[in-house]
Amino acid sequence: MAMLRSQALVKVLTQANTGGIQSTLLLNSDGVLLAYAGYGEHEAKTTAALVSSVWNLHEQEGKGGLHDDKVRQVIIELEEGCVLIMPVARLLLCLCARSNMDTGLIRAKAHALAMHLEGPLLKIGTS
Amino acid sequence: MIALAEFEHVILQDVREQLQRMIKRVDGLNSIVFTDRDGVPVVKVSRNSQDQGFGFAKAEQMACSIASLTQAGRLQMGRPKYVISCKDSSQLICFNENQVFVHLFASSAATTGMLLCLEKELTALASDLSRVIDNS
Structure with a gap:
């Protein structure tokens, strides 16, 4: 039976927190936080709840049509930062960045992190 | 009152023409819709006339x-x-311009950066439209 080493997971998420990325979150679709790397953990829980709500809005909207157009990524640009949400092995990966960081770089980091996490997280999901 | 209605008509026609030019300029951009805060369309312009119905x-x-x-x-x-x-x-981009929301519907092949570059032009058009919304 495969188990999740939370410390190792947090270490991987921490690696993304450079060059303007303030926090990295891994959560499920209900908004429950699985792992978090960054500052202010009490804020992370609120962020996770809001992020999952935003994702579910976009995901629900694609369902029910004749052809299922799945959401691959949601990026929200705000005055003081940028938030990226993408699915990883039935979970959600969220990166919060400062406003001075370019969206393309956040996208690249999220993609790299998702590629790294996808395999191990899928193993846990199937065991 | 008639003068105001004519003024609004001229502004909307001008906005539509500019949006059509924008759609032709960007590959993969299929339609642009201006809505109010409730998501009710104010102006909608499409590349294909079949899409006009939304x-x-x-x-x-x-x-x-x-x-x-x-x-x-x-x-x-x-x-x-x-x-x-x-x-x-x-892909769908939605710009928040206070009173007005601008939605860009594009294919996944369209360059997201190119679509984001339209923000300045769309902001100017949105401010014109919000004046019309304010008056009505």
Whole structure:
């Protein structure tokens, strides 16, 4: 039976927190936080709840049509930062960045992190 | 009153023409819709005349984008400026211009950066439109 080493997971998420990325979150679709790397953990829980709500809005909207157009990524640009949400092995990966960081770089980091996490997280999901 | 109605008509016609030019300029951009805060379309312009009707799916997408921008406003990271939703075969960008929301419907092959570059031009048009909305 495969188990999740939370410390190792947090270490991987921490690696993304450079060059303007303030926090990295891994959560499920209900908004429950699985792992978090960054500052202010009490804020992370609120962020996770809001992020999952935003994702579910976009995901629900694609369902029910004749052809299922799945959401691959949601990026929200705000005055003081940028938030990226993408699915990883039935979970959600969220990166919060400062406003001075370019969206393309956040996208690249999220993609790299998702590629790294996808395999191990899928193993846990199937065991 | 008639003068005001004519003025509004001229502004809307001018906005439509500019949007048509924008759509022709950017590859993969299929339609541009200006809506109010409730997601009710104010101006809509499409590359194909068949798309002008805008089905239920697009109305739903626009409502979801506005709702997600409202939720994002609670993240304590300032006012949300825009949201990009990338899907398997399409992408939708929704700009938040105070009174007016601007929705760009594009194929997944369209360059997101090119679509984002339209923001300045769309902001100018949105401010013109918000004047019309204010008056009506």
